[in-house]
Amino acid sequence: MDNLILISYFMSLMILFVFGxxxxxxxxxxxxxxxVNPKPIDPAIPDTHVTIQLPLYNEQYVVERLxxxxxxxxxxxxKMEIQVLDDSTDVTIEIVAKAIEAKKLLGxxxxxxxxxxxxxxxxxxxxAGLESAKGEFxxxxxxxxxxxxxxxxxxxxxxxxxxxxxxxxxxxxxxSEYSILTKTQALSLDGHFVIEQNVRNKAGFFINxxxxxGVWRKECIFDAGNWHADTLTEDLDLSYRAQLKGWKFIFLxxxxxxxxxxxxxxxxxxxxxxxxxxxxxxxxxxxxLVWKSKLPIKVKLLSTFHLCANMVxxxxxxxxxxxxxxxxxxxxxAHDVYFAVMSIFVLAFLGSFMFYxxxxxxxxxDWRKKILLFPLFMAGSMxxxxxxxxxxxxxxxxxxxxxxxxxxxxxxxxxxxxAGKKYRNKKLDLTVYVELMMAVYCFVGVCSxxxxxxxxxxxxxxxxxIGFSFVSITSIRHASNKR
Numbered sequence: 001m002d003n004l005i006l007i008s009y010f011m012s013l014m015i016l017f018v019f020g021x022x023x024x025x026x027x028x029x030x031x032x033x034x035x036v037n038p039k040p041i042d043p044a045i046p047d048t049h050v051t052i053q054l055p056l057y058n059e060q061y062v063v064e065r066l067x068x069x070x071x072x073x074x075x076x077x078x079k080m081e082i083q084v085l086d087d088s089t090d091v092t093i094e095i096v097a098k099a100i101e102a103k104k105l106l107g108x109x110x111x112x113x114x115x116x117x118x119x120x121x122x123x124x125x126x127x128a129g130l131e132s133a134k135g136e137f138x139x140x141x142x143x144x145x146x147x148x149x150x151x152x153x154x155x156x157x158x159x160x161x162x163x164x165x166x167x168x169x170x171x172x173x174x175x176s177e178y179s180i181l182t183k184t185q186a187l188s189l190d191g192h193f194v195i196e197q198n199v200r201n202k203a204g205f206f207i208n209x210x211x212x213x214g215v216w217r218k219e220c221i222f223d224a225g226n227w228h229a230d231t232l233t234e235d236l237d238l239s240y241r242a243q244l245k246g247w248k249f250i251f252l253x254x255x256x257x258x259x260x261x262x263x264x265x266x267x268x269x270x271x272x273x274x275x276x277x278x279x280x281x282x283x284x285x286x287x288x289l290v291w292k293s294k295l296p297i298k299v300k301l302l303s304t305f306h307l308c309a310n311m312v313x314x315x316x317x318x319x320x321x322x323x324x325x326x327x328x329x330x331x332x333x334a335h336d337v338y339f340a341v342m343s344i345f346v347l348a349f350l351g352s353f354m355f356y357x358x359x360x361x362x363x364x365x366d367w368r369k370k371i372l373l374f375p376l377f378m379a380g381s382m383x384x385x386x387x388x389x390x391x392x393x394x395x396x397x398x399x400x401x402x403x404x405x406x407x408x409x410x411x412x413x414x415x416x417x418x419a420g421k422k423y424r425n426k427k428l429d430l431t432v433y434v435e436l437m438m439a440v441y442c443f444v445g446v447c448s449x450x451x452x453x454x455x456x457x458x459x460x461x462x463x464x465x466i467g468f469s470f471v472s473i474t475s476i477r478h479a480s481n482k483r
Contacts, residue, residue, distance in 0.1 A: 054070065063143055
């Protein structure tokens with residue numbers, strides 16, 4: 001039994017170590033290309049027609065804000081078409097209809113497009129709108145975004161290069177200071193955009209459209225096969241198909257698209273589940289195409305890390321489960337060499353820390369304050385291991401599930417609240433109870449580490465305990481309408 005525990009734990013940490021080393025590679029490329037910034041081959045603003053697509057599903061709290069900001073974008077009205085792709089089933093329909101009528105009176109070319117079903121979910125809505133889109137370029141914004149006035153004038157010049165198929169901007173956060181939940185999300189997303197997207201793009205690797213806050217060349221979408229609804233991450237899927245066809249993407253770190261972060265735990269878990277499962281589905285679909293292509297081997301390898309990053313969650317959960325019996329195995333005194341070798345895996349933790357440290361130093365003046373959240377972010381990531389491991393398993397076994405969108409509540413200040421509002425899922429699934437049991441289980445690990453004076457294992461036992469406790473208890477509190 002001891003050997004089985006040791007081998008399983010070693011294999012799990014080896015996988016986590018490999019992906020941890022990937023963060024070090026990203027840090028290396030970040031430093032190498034830090035002073036390189038994309039510039040359009042011609043800074044002239046194209047004189048062209050643009051379609052702005054706004055996919056919606058039951059967004060009564062934020063849809064008017066979205067429409068107001070979109071209509072403030074600095075672009076000629078006679079060359080800007082706005083498509084409100086509304087799959088709603090509630091009062092949002094009436095709110096949108098009324099707002100659109102008001103915008104039409106101001107001279108905007110704006111359509112309220114309703115399909116009568118949610119077939120294909122967001123991918124289906126975007127594809128349906130594309131059939132009648134007038135624009136040569138298509139900008140997409142989700143309901144929780146507030147586009148900047150100069151968005152089109154800053155992004156469209158990059159399309160003067162006919163090889164450019166998509167331009168993605170960096171997400172900024174309207175409510176990053178709202179709670180611990182939004183603060184740690186902001187840290188996570190900053191790492192993705194400032195390091196992952198930024199570095200991959202500069203180094204010549206594949207990046208992805210993030211589903212919103214970007215502009216597509218319509219020809220690129222059609223050439224890549226249009227939007228597909230066979231995965232939950234239609235944006236990642238289309239991105240890879242387009243780049244495999246030879247289209248180039250641009251990521252703009254310094255052009256921002258502010259948006260609202262989920263402030264309610266169960267909504268965040270649904271979002272993470274969708275992103276995780278969709279990424280696994282996309283990896284299954286796209287990985288064979290990547291490796292059959294004539295791309296350089298380093299591009300294939302980095303694409304593999306990119307597409308398979310969520311595979312770490314089942315191994316994180318395995319490590320959490322084995323951490324406790326490992327304390328007792330270690331104190332049997334029969335495996336000293338094994339545990340000496342295992343110390344090298346700490347490098348993966350250091351790689352992750354540097355990854356997020358550099359992302360904060362790059363864009364935040366108060367980066368010292370922000371990076372103090374790193375231990376809480378790590379604990380939270382560990383706490384999501386049950387939720388996201390389930391998503392990985394469903395993705396691997398091709399178990400189909402509904403596209404559960406993340407509800408938005410127009411939260412900007414601490415006075416705003418989602419409590420008492422619609423769209424919240426008040427039912428707790430089995431995952432929450434498993435997380436709660438894992439919290440109790442990991443507390444046993446904390447106590448055992450203290451009892452046996454295993455100081456080196458105590459920090460990780462604490463992180464798992466804090467992570468599972470926070471995720472499970474907050475899920476229960478939020479489901480009961482307590483902020």
